[in-house]
Amino acid sequence: MIERQDTESGAHFAFTDRWGGVSAVPYEQLNLGGAVGDDPAAVRTNRERAAKSLGLDPGRVVWMNQVHGREVAVVDGPWHAAGDGAAADPAVLPDIPPVDALVTARGGLALAVLTADCVPVLLADPVAGIASAAHAGRPGLVAGVVPAAVEAMVALGAEPSRITARTGPAVCGRCYEVPAALRDDVAAVVPESWAETSWGTPAVDVVEGVHAQLAALGIRDRRRSDFCTRESGDHFSYRRDRTTGRLAGYVWLDGTA
Numbered sequence: 001m002i003e004r005q006d007t008e009s010g011a012h013f014a015f016t017d018r019w020g021g022v023s024a025v026p027y028e029q030l031n032l033g034g035a036v037g038d039d040p041a042a043v044r045t046n047r048e049r050a051a052k053s054l055g056l057d058p059g060r061v062v063w064m065n066q067v068h069g070r071e072v073a074v075v076d077g078p079w080h081a082a083g084d085g086a087a088a089d090p091a092v093l094p095d096i097p098p099v100d101a102l103v104t105a106r107g108g109l110a111l112a113v114l115t116a117d118c119v120p121v122l123l124a125d126p127v128a129g130i131a132s133a134a135h136a137g138r139p140g141l142v143a144g145v146v147p148a149a150v151e152a153m154v155a156l157g158a159e160p161s162r163i164t165a166r167t168g169p170a171v172c173g174r175c176y177e178v179p180a181a182l183r184d185d186v187a188a189v190v191p192e193s194w195a196e197t198s199w200g201t202p203a204v205d206v207v208e209g210v211h212a213q214l215a216a217l218g219i220r221d222r223r224r225s226d227f228c229t230r231e232s233g234d235h236f237s238y239r240r241d242r243t244t245g246r247l248a249g250y251v252w253l254d255g256t257a
Helices: 040-053 138-143 147-154 180-189 206-216
Strands: 002-006 010-016 072-075 103-104 112-117 120-127 130-136 165-168 193-195 202-204 221-224 245-254
Touching: 002 206, 010 165, 072 120, 103 147, 103 245, 112 120, 112 130, 120 206, 130 147, 130 221, 130 245, 138 147, 138 165, 138 221, 147 206, 165 206, 180 193, 180 202, 180 206, 193 245, 206 221
Parallel strands: 072 103, 165 221
Antiparallel strands: 002 010, 010 245, 103 130, 112 245, 120 130, 120 165, 193 202
């Protein structure tokens, strides 16, 4: 099942769960990650199924080679393989630059972010025609990938007061246990991320931290998922299962890619 949110202004957001695909154990079923050890043919089929269920052309979805950094790429179409101009295989990542946020001013072009506990952050300013997808794990939260994505959007004409933000399924602060020193390091940068697990040990709340960053940037229209990936059997979770698949978040604006 894919959770889809559409706005009257022409912004579209979607988040997948793990069901409805063809991948075998331990990636069952709708694994969309191309670098987790799954059969590339299964990943390709899953990406086609997910895109078509959203009314998207699978070949017009832009993916990232995510590295837990803050680099942002502005794109106006899919990546291409080096040297021949052919579209890069979306299930094989080496031809895709290492970035953790995408921004586009191209209507109808879908941006995708992969997660399995990290926070998928989807942003759109339909008035300016600017959309962004960002991958915010704990390192990306500290590095500032979300502010970097918003900065890139603003450089293209977006205004924070018009940006709609949606965050998808991610590990919650009650479940993201870390050493106390690590929690303190993260909270020194983003105080709102300080948390405790439900069993009373130090934790980091990346979702809360992301929303605090968005609020500080002037983004008021924000909504978060109710699902914690570690707690939900309907979602992939690296912290729970280690070897597992990847979920995806998609954002696009009305128009022709």
